[in-house]
Amino acid sequence: MSRPRTGLRRSRLREARAALLFLSPWLVGFLVFTAWPIAYSAYLSFTDYDVISDPSFVGLENYEKLFSDPKIALSLGNTLFFTAIQIPLYVIVSFGLALLLNRTRRSSGVFRTLLYLPKMTPPVAVGILFLLLFNGENGVINTVLGWFGVEGPAWTTDPAWVKPGLILMSLWTVGASVLILLAALQNVPQDLYDSARIDGAGAWRRLTSVTLPMVSPALFFIVIVNTIAGLQTFDEAYTAFFGAGNTTYSNDAALFYVIYLFRQAFEYLHMGYASAMAWLLFVIIMIVTAVQLIVSRRLVYYEGAS
């Protein structure tokens, strides 16, 4: 009786070993480059550490400072404002472009490529491009607005217009989301539209009752991913307002949370405080994502789900 059971156990052990062996490159990478830095940053958040000297334990001091540092509230407010406005706009534009592409037949490949191309632009270049396109005096945006008799604002220098400008600029990279939504749109069964037509549904009704529910998982994915990216926004704003050449005009209106975190860590060498900031952001992202997941149960339709 015991021999077959032992043999089975050995076989399973062999399988487990083989599985671990194949998984090991990823596992090692995950442990060294993700799990360990996460755990270590948790430790550092309770210390005073400047990279050169040894970390010294300071208890909850860094976390207490988060509540008294006015720049935390400022940068969090900027980040939440940016995310709250940017995400709906990003999704609407992506979805609109995907709908247009879905109707295009002959040259859809060309348009897909053209829409995706800006996504290939390095974020640093986008930051520089922002300053050129949105210059209040001779930028392309204000020039075009001028053709219609609209005097454009000083997008890059007026604090009230800095974030709206960055939000508009972020639409430069909708290409990836457009492709995801296009794939989702092309997977909506034609017979659902045919049935809706037979039932007398107009274009708007077909969009809201057939298209949107069927692509809602893709939309939800885009919302989740871009919300997290929005809360971590850094590259473009840092290049435009805080990078080399612009260090003399670090605008409070563009001080996003991760930019402030970066400055604390790598400019002031307050690694412990920056780690505490990173954990606060982690908690915020977890809460926002959890809320989105709860809301999604009512709004997202998964085919085949009970």
Add this chain to the structure above:
Amino acid sequence: MRTRHATAAVLAAFVSVGLLAGCAVGTGGTADDAAADISYDADASLTGTLTVMGFSGVDEIATTRMDAAKKALGGVEVKLVKGELDIQQFLSAAASGKPPDLIYANRNQLGSLAARGAILPLDACYEGEGIDKGEYLPSAIGQLTLADHVYGVPEFAMVQVTMANGDLLDRAGVRIEDVNGSDPEAMREASKKLAGLAEDGKKLIGVDSKLPEFFPLWGKANGADLMSQDGRKAQLDSPEAIAALEWANAIYADQGGFSKVKAIRDAADFFGEGNQYATGVLGAMPMEQWYINVLNDMSPDAPLVFDTVQDRNGEPIAFSSGSAWAIPKGAENPQAACRWARVMTATDTWIAAAQARLDKRNQENKPFTGVLTGNVVADEKVRAMTTSGGAPWDDGVAAMYEANEHTFSLPANPADAEFEDIMQDAVNQVLTGEKDAAAALHAAQEQAQSALDDAWAKLDKEK
């Protein structure tokens, strides 16, 4: 049972890695202790390798001096980690116990590196290699001196010169003396007159007071030292500093606000033929001396007028900045690093470099406008080598050298990056209308003092 063992093993692995990593951080011992173990001798024959981080050495001023330094190092192999100094890269190398032997950094970066024990005090280097501290710009040495120790060997200097468009000055009926800062009200009035010359929808900046970067300049011109000489006390909200900021901001307010002026400033082809002076969209501004060469190269016929920037008593004044050589704690070849720093900044080496530049400019049929070396003895000799570019460029060179004799800088301190950001953020808050000058500078004063107190407390504790 097995699951429990597996969990324990994973936790043990984490703890072990944690302990190992914990051992890896920190470089052990103070920089003062490390410096005490190193002796420097100008006559010693050196060997090994010298790794230099942050220096590219691309033009003739650099390559001529590098040749001299390599010759003085004899058998030492020199390795350059090119590009501007990346503080993260440097600190990572230092934390891992493998720092370069020498770094080339902005002078205002070295205070906080010194305070953290990342670089060595160079008093013994100066003495052993026979480097005469008195030959360097006093403001540069001051910027590198923290708690009575000098942490770098200065190289180059940047100073500000008043640059104006002569045609616009004539049309507005104002003189260069009206826009050099010596009479604040005259400068404001001149700015309004110059800005009023705009026609046909063309935007024109009267005077650009170059905030926020030149706030220390205007503060000093109005009698304000933004930090105490020992680098321990912030003095951002003195009445003189507040008045200077109110005035410099009013120059923008008179022209529709900083936002509009900056948009016009950003729209210019700053380094090209379409620069603000060539296109006549700027009356006057203070600017670093290197821009004289840019203007001379790009728009030699532009109607420029130059003068020093002056304080309220009519005395020339300049906010000096520049680079410096520093030796990291843990450097394997500090003796070679010290010799390199000595030769690169020595008077004879600068003269050889200036000669190389002069030869090149002669070949190009262009004037040699001098180099500000950070070494006052060398500056005097290099100035004698300059060649005439005719009016107005000779006036520009004269103003540059005069400014170089009247420099000041912010003292070295262990919170330099934070202090500078806090100061600039306060100025930006005024420029954007978020706060008035007094409120912004009062708030900045508190933040800056807190940052200085924290940094000095750590430094004093380590000592």
